[in-house]
Amino acid sequence: MNLQTLAIIGVAGAVCILLRAFPFLLFGRGGKPPTTVIYLGRVLSAATIAVLVVYCLGSAIWSRPETGAESGAPGLAGLLQIRGLAEFLAAGIVASLHWWLKKPVLAIFAGTAAYMLMIQTAGL
Amino acid sequence: MNTPELTRSWLSAIFRTAFLDSLPVCAGYVAMGFAAGVLLAVHGGLEDPLPNAVISSGLCISGALQFMLVEWIRNGTALWQVAFLTICLNLRYAVFGLSLLEQFGATGRLRRGYLIWTLTDETWALEVRKLRELERENAKKLLSGSGQPGQEMSGQDVSDPKGAGMQSRPGLSARAQKRFIAYCLSLAGLNHSWWVLGVSAGALAGSLELPFASTGIDFAMTALFIVILVDQCRCPEGRPPALVGLVIASVCLLWLGPARMLPPTIAALLAVFLVWRRRFGWQACG
Numbered sequence: 492m493n494l495q496t497l498a499i500i501g502v503a504g505a506v507c508i509l510l511r512a513f514p515f516l517l518f519g520r521g522g523k524p525p526t527t528v529i530y531l532g533r534v535l536s537a538a539t540i541a542v543l544v545v546y547c548l549g550s551a552i553w554s555r556p557e558t559g560a561e562s563g564a565p566g567l568a569g570l571l572q573i574r575g576l577a578e579f580l581a582a583g584i585v586a587s588l589h590w591w592l593k594k595p596v597l598a599i600f601a602g603t604a605a606y607m608l609m610i611q612t613a614g615l
Numbered sequence: 616m617n618t619p620e621l622t623r624s625w626l627s628a629i630f631r632t633a634f635l636d637s638l639p640v641c642a643g644y645v646a647m648g649f650a651a652g653v654l655l656a657v658h659g660g661l662e663d664p665l666p667n668a669v670i671s672s673g674l675c676i677s678g679a680l681q682f683m684l685v686e687w688i689r690n691g692t693a694l695w696q697v698a699f700l701t702i703c704l705n706l707r708y709a710v711f712g713l714s715l716l717e718q719f720g721a722t723g724r725l726r727r728g729y730l731i732w733t734l735t736d737e738t739w740a741l742e743v744r745k746l747r748e749l750e751r752e753n754a755k756k757l758l759s760g761s762g763q764p765g766q767e768m769s770g771q772d773v774s775d776p777k778g779a780g781m782q783s784r785p786g787l788s789a790r791a792q793k794r795f796i797a798y799c800l801s802l803a804g805l806n807h808s809w810w811v812l813g814v815s816a817g818a819l820a821g822s823l824e825l826p827f828a829s830t831g832i833d834f835a836m837t838a839l840f841i842v843i844l845v846d847q848c849r850c851p852e853g854r855p856p857a858l859v860g861l862v863i864a865s866v867c868l869l870w871l872g873p874a875r876m877l878p879p880t881i882a883a884l885l886a887v888f889l890v891w892r893r894r895f896g897w898q899a900c901g
Contacts, residue, residue, distance in 0.1 A: 493661070495691055496661065496667060496688050497670070498694060499684065499687050499688055499691075499692065499694065499697050500667065500670055500671045500674060500675070500684065500688075501674075502694050502697045502698050502701070503671075503674075503675055503680055503683075503684060503687070503697055503698075503701045504671070504674030504675045506697075506698050506701040506702060506705075507674075507675050507676075507677055507680060507701060507705055507708065508674075508731070508732050510701075510702065510705050510706070510708040510709045511708045511709075511711065511712060511731050511732065511734045512712070512731045513708075513709040513712065514709065514710070514711075514712035514713045514716060515712050515716065515719065515720065515727070515731060518713075518716060530888075530892065530895070531885075531888060531889075533710060533856075534856040534888045534895050535706055535707075535856075535884065535885075535888065536706055536707030536710060537847055537853050537856035537857055537860070538856040538857060538859055538860030538863075538884050538888075539703065539704075539706050539707065539860065539884075540707075540840055540843050540844045540847060540857065540860070541844055541856075541857040541858070541859075541860030541861040541864065542703075542860045542861075542863070542864040542877075542880055542881075542884070543679070543704065543840045544837065544840045544841055544844055544861070544864075545860075545861060545864035545865055545868055545876075546864060546868070546873060546876065546877065547836060547837035547840060548837060549868040549872070549873040549876065550873040551833075551834065551837065553872060553873050578834075578837075581834060581837075581838075582837065582838075582841055585837075585838045585841045585842065586841050586844075586845050589841070589842045589845045589846075590845050595643060595842045595846075596642060596643055596646045596647070598838065598841075598842055599646075599647070599650075599835055599838040599839055599842060600646070600835075602834065602838040602841070603650070603831070603832060603834045603835045603838055606831050606834040607830065607831035607832060607834070609831075610830060610831045611830055611831065
């Protein structure tokens, strides 16, 4: 086992458990947390998910070599001249599948498969 | 006040309920965990993915984190960044406990510790659903006046059971409290096992070096977040904060790029939510 890997897992796990224990450590039993804390907890957790979607899509787009017009690449993206087209299409597939069918696992697998197909073979 | 012991048949009935409730979670956890495990084995750059998979999935029990861990392990990310990003990623965990403070607080340290450790989105949602169900049952009993509400209330407020039942939300009877904790422990243990099982199986499958072009498989994590976001947007109250997050994050992404966007995004979100507090009088859905 690699020590650095273990340390990373350990830190992530410890922070995770501390987060879950946070209200119990802070307010104990019976105590009432301030309304601002409850409010921030709710809006921040809701907003964070949207932030993470942007962050992940951005990481995926930025980590790939530029396709489309800038690189003169062939393929659909070259024609459409849109960077990150595969990411947006795949995200659209996941969102619409889950919105209408309410099948999270299906949506995730279909979207991922479509994405892999697009970047590996379609040259998007 | 005597607390009634739960008999074995009671316990097995509770376990059966928890098992049935955990089946959809099982499907999701095994499938998602499998994808995360494959990713760890294929992209993590580890010689021994399996023990890492078992330890990380058993310790963290977090879908998003499991995927991020692959990235961090491969890049050897600095520990303070790991801590910071884990907080950003799983900030919502810090509010889950608020709805279970009273019940978990009343149980023993070891059990409480395990229940807190295993508080994932799905486990939390099912536990809160069960709690509301038991509360409704209890309220019905109190209102109809059957049984001995004065003896059954676990709270301090036993002198005026009717008033307590009418005014504040009724607590659980001692027996219901025991049932609830037994249910939570069963459910938490089951869901925990499904997750470790899925991730380990994925790591094993991934380390077999199947001839499989895996480029882009990490999109599964993005897809997971999109699914959570879609669920959140089904409820109208969940939309404004999501929209604010989307706009601020997009601006920060285009301005600073993905590597440096998170700290300013979080700071801007805090500022916006605190300044326009009244506009986001947001209640949790469901």
